[in-house]
Amino acid sequence: MSSFLLELSYLIGSITFVVGLKKLSHPETARQGNLLAAAGMGLAILGTILFHEHNGERIGNIGLIALAVGIGTVAGWMMAMRVKMTGMPQMVSLFNGMGGACAAIISIVEYHTHPDGAAGYLLVVFLGLVIGSISFSGSMVAFGKLDEKIKDFSAKWLTVFNLLLLGVIIVVLATATMSPITFGPSVLWILLALSLLYGVLFVMPIGGADMPVVISLLNSLTGMAAAFGGFLYDNQVMLTGGILVGSAGTILTVLMCKAMNRSLLNVIIGSFGGASGGAAAAKGDQTVKEINLTDTAILCSYASKVCIVPGYGLAVAQAQHICHDLEKQLEAKGVEVYYAIHPVAGRMPGHMNVLLAEADVPYPKLVEMEDANSMMSSTDVAIIVGANDVVNPSAEDDPSSPIYGMPVIKVWDAKNIIVMKRSMRSGYAGIENPLFFHAKTKMLFGDAKDTLQKLVGEVKMM
Amino acid sequence: MDALASFFLENQDMVYIVILSIFLGIEVISNVPAILHTPLMSGANAIHGVVIIGAIIVMGHAQSDDYLALTLGFLAVVLGTLNVVGGFVVTNRMLEMFKKKK
Numbered sequence: 001m002s003s004f005l006l007e008l009s010y011l012i013g014s015i016t017f018v019v020g021l022k023k024l025s026h027p028e029t030a031r032q033g034n035l036l037a038a039a040g041m042g043l044a045i046l047g048t049i050l051f052h053e054h055n056g057e058r059i060g061n062i063g064l065i066a067l068a069v070g071i072g073t074v075a076g077w078m079m080a081m082r083v084k085m086t087g088m089p090q091m092v093s094l095f096n097g098m099g100g101a102c103a104a105i106i107s108i109v110e111y112h113t114h115p116d117g118a119a120g121y122l123l124v125v126f127l128g129l130v131i132g133s134i135s136f137s138g139s140m141v142a143f144g145k146l147d148e149k150i151k152d153f154s155a156k157w158l159t160v161f162n163l164l165l166l167g168v169i170i171v172v173l174a175t176a177t178m179s180p181i182t183f184g185p186s187v188l189w190i191l192l193a194l195s196l197l198y199g200v201l202f203v204m205p206i207g208g209a210d211m212p213v214v215i216s217l218l219n220s221l222t223g224m225a226a227a228f229g230g231f232l233y234d235n236q237v238m239l240t241g242g243i244l245v246g247s248a249g250t251i252l253t254v255l256m257c258k259a260m261n262r263s264l265l266n267v268i269i270g271s272f273g274g275a276s277g278g279a280a281a282a283k284g285d286q287t288v289k290e291i292n293l294t295d296t297a298i299l300c301s302y303a304s305k306v307c308i309v310p311g312y313g314l315a316v317a318q319a320q321h322i323c324h325d326l327e328k329q330l331e332a333k334g335v336e337v338y339y340a341i342h343p344v345a346g347r348m349p350g351h352m353n354v355l356l357a358e359a360d361v362p363y364p365k366l367v368e369m370e371d372a373n374s375m376m377s378s379t380d381v382a383i384i385v386g387a388n389d390v391v392n393p394s395a396e397d398d399p400s401s402p403i404y405g406m407p408v409i410k411v412w413d414a415k416n417i418i419v420m421k422r423s424m425r426s427g428y429a430g431i432e433n434p435l436f437f438h439a440k441t442k443m444l445f446g447d448a449k450d451t452l453q454k455l456v457g458e459v460k461m462m
Numbered sequence: 463m464d465a466l467a468s469f470f471l472e473n474q475d476m477v478y479i480v481i482l483s484i485f486l487g488i489e490v491i492s493n494v495p496a497i498l499h500t501p502l503m504s505g506a507n508a509i510h511g512v513v514i515i516g517a518i519i520v521m522g523h524a525q526s527d528d529y530l531a532l533t534l535g536f537l538a539v540v541l542g543t544l545n546v547v548g549g550f551v552v553t554n555r556m557l558e559m560f561k562k563k564k
Contacts, residue, residue: 017509018486024505024553025494031557034505038550041512045546048515052522059522061532068521068536072543079544080551085559091552092504099510099545105538106516109524109531120469216503222510229516231476239476240483241512247487248506252499259496343496353497357559368496 002051009047010237016040017241021248027363044237045069085355086315089348090146093139093215096222100135103128103225104192110232111188116180121232123177128228129188130169130195135221137199142215145203154205162201169194202268207402210267212348213256217264220249259343262406288424291442293451296418297458303380303416305336307372309409310356312346313386313422317448320359323385326452327361329459338365340372340382340409342390373410382414386421386448392433403431417441420451501556508549514542 016036023033052059059065076095083091107129117125144150172194176187183190206214227242229235257264291299300306308327314320327337339361345352353366367375376382384391387409394401395408411417417440424436435441444451470477494502521535 013512017512018490021487021502021506021509022490024502025491025498027495027498030498030501030505031554034501034508034550034553034557037505037509038546038554041509041546041550044512044515045518048518049522052519054519054523057523059518061521061524061526061535064532064536065518065521065539068539069543072540073547075540076544076547076549077551080548080555083552085556088500088504088552088556091548092500092507095511095545095548095552096507098541098548099507099513102511102517102538102542102545103513105534105541106513106520109520109534109538112530112534113524113528118469119466120473123466123469219503219507219510222513223506226510226513226516227480229513231473233516233519234473234476235515235519236479238512238515239479241509243480243483244487244490245506245510247484248491249503251488251491252494252503252506255494256499341497343499348500348503350497350499350501354500354556354559366497 003053006047006051006053007236009043009051010235013040013044013047013237014240016043017237017244021244084318085358086312086318087147088354089212089215089346089351090143092348093143093146093218096215096219097136097139097143099222100132100139100218100225103132103222103229104136104195105132106229106232107132108188108192111185115185119177122180123173124228124231126173126176126191128225128232129191130173131221131228132225133192133195134199134202135218135225137196138203138214138218138221139199141200141203142211142218146211150204152205152207154207158201158205162198165194165198165201169198206267210262212344213253213264213267215348216249216253216256220246220253223247223249256344259407288436288443289441291418291444293444293454293458296442296444297455297462299416299418300330300335300381300383300455301333301459301462303335305338305375305379305381306330307338307340307376307379307382307411307414309340309342309382309384309387309391309411310345310352311342311385311387311390312351313388313420313448315346315351315355315386317386317450319385319449319452320355320361322449322452322456324356324359324361325456326459327365329456333459333462338367338372338375340369340376340411341366342369342387342409345387345390369407369409373413376410376413379414381416381418382411384411384417384419384421385452388421388433389431391435392431393435393438394431394433398434401431411435412438412440415440418444420444420446420448422447501553504549504553504556508546508553511542511546511549514539514546517542 020037023029223245230239517538524531
């Protein structure tokens, strides 16, 4: 009876994962889907603790398990509730790393207790270890980078070295599976060390703008590591959950690459970022035009259509609420306002939508890039708030630019461009932006929140 | 090679589950609007926290004098729980913001 209940809890768990994931991909049902998957997960965990048997033995050490779950729940809950919306990508990366580490540790303990299994068993244990460790160390580096604690580091030799390292890992893994005597039991630690190193070196050179793609990739890796755990224990819920995330994560990764017009291989091998600063540095003699608040307010208030292009700068300054205020003030004056959302604005695809939704911006006002571009020529003023790379014309007309070919929001089709920016610093991808020197562009320097606040005041007085 | 072949034969139904789940994952995700990419990634992130079940099994069957297994198992359960709870709570927080849009 108990094994029936266990399998039943796993079956229900697996179904909730599939249905939950499906619901998560529609705006109306997304929240429901998340709660459903969470309930299914709870059920599967409870089922395991109550009913799991191995060679007739029930789960022991219940007290310790309960303590560990308790610690994890409290810590996870606090971290998730405290993180600011801008810090969300780091948080996802951090949690992803935890899952990877968990998978790697399972493999270590399994190998420690049964070091003399069959080849198939060893293969699954080693793959779980390698993929879990890569996912863990890679996620930690991604976390550090997004949190701006770790700087980009790239060099030509690193690409070659990484490929070699990956080759070595595969060879060691294959040898250890086929003839376990070659390395002896210490192979576990060799594989662990090599994989952790690979994870670090693999994420290290990848430029900031590509970070979302990497997190999504690491996410699907952890899914695979979980699936190997499912193989290990003949556990269907781990298998379906892990594989689902693995394949869905891979598709999501490809979708993100498409949004940036880059291939996955290009992201992983042809890292851009640090090395590209020199490309546009020669344009130093160009001057920018500044505009003051009053003129900006006049320009916007008498326009018939205004487009706001938000970027990560808006999020950092926590200015999404004031941005919404500005939108309401302008609407009150009969100005049509819409937001042009680049698919990778912010630090993750859809990040900007989350932030603006937080500020109660109505859903239909968020216009996706392609539609925004066709509306741009009838737009009087495009206000760029803290965005940079996603409005860079180099992506269209400068083949030497590292972001050449990436689809961008063509703000230069609008009649006037106002760029709100703190300073002339280049964007997250570290690339010079010729838009700032464009004939239509006027710069409004200052902190996004502060400037928007004052602008709202000026518009009110019009 | 024989060992691998027999492993495949023994786990044939698992292999089928894997193949079908891959297609299912692809099918479920396609046509997702860009605005949901972040919550979806976060939700998927929470789902692979299912690895915690493996950690519980490891911990639950560790001998009480095997301190390495107990310590690492404990750590694995804590990390797995972090992944699950943190992942679902973060996703829920993101999606809460979409709720009151109209």
